[in-house]
Amino acid sequence: MQLPDLQGFWQDSDYGRREYVDEPPSDGMVAEVERELGYRLPEAYVALARIQNGGIPERTSHRTREATSWAEDHIAITGIYSIGRAKRCSLLGGFGSRFWIEEWGYPEIGIYFADCPSAGHDMMCLDYRECGPEGEPRVVHVDQEGDYAITPVAESFEAFIRGLESDEAFDLE
Incomplete structure (x- = not known):
């Protein structure tokens, strides 16, 4: 599996x-x-974590074919969760995947792997409903404020990473 060029992919910040x-x-x-x-976990997720395990990407927006609570044509993420349990924003951490299901009532469709700027009112999920727990999940946006509406974003985690764009690519007005 070949990840895109990750030079400049991650922001470096104390947070x-x-x-x-x-x-x-x-x-x-x-x-x-x-x-x-x-x-x-998708092979691309593990490969990305072996380069840097979680963090805040430089490009945090991804196009969608449908409108979401965030925008008419895209979603935005805050960060991608690390594989582990040590950090609050890790898959098994304090704000990990089970937290969103058990505390916020998000549907049990897979792994919640990225948060959004809404502070929990929408999340990104690896959706295993079609592929089963061993398959290659698609990436979806789940909107808690919209009765947990599910919007397809990318066919795979690798496609999601490749499709991230800067905010400047979108008309944010």
Whole structure:
């Protein structure tokens, strides 16, 4: 699997390092996270985490074919969760995938892996409904304020990463 050129992919910030960025995951940590969440992580997610495990991307917007609560033509993310449990914004951390399902009532369709600027009112999810827990999930936007409306964003995590754009690509008025 070939990830896009990741030069300049991540922002470097104190906040990102404190809340998201963890050490690269060992094979054992990947297996532990997969076991606890009940899903196989996409190969591209693990490959990205081996380069930098979680953080805030430079490009934080992704086009959508449908309008969402965020915008008519795109979604925005705050950060991508690390594989592990040490950081609040990690897959098993304080704001991890189970938190959004158990505390906020998000639907159990997969792994919530990225937060959005709404502070929990919408999230990004690896959606395993069509592929099963061992398959390649698509990426969807889930809107808590819109009765947990699910909007397709990308066919895979790799396509999601490749499709991230800067905010300047969109008319934000």
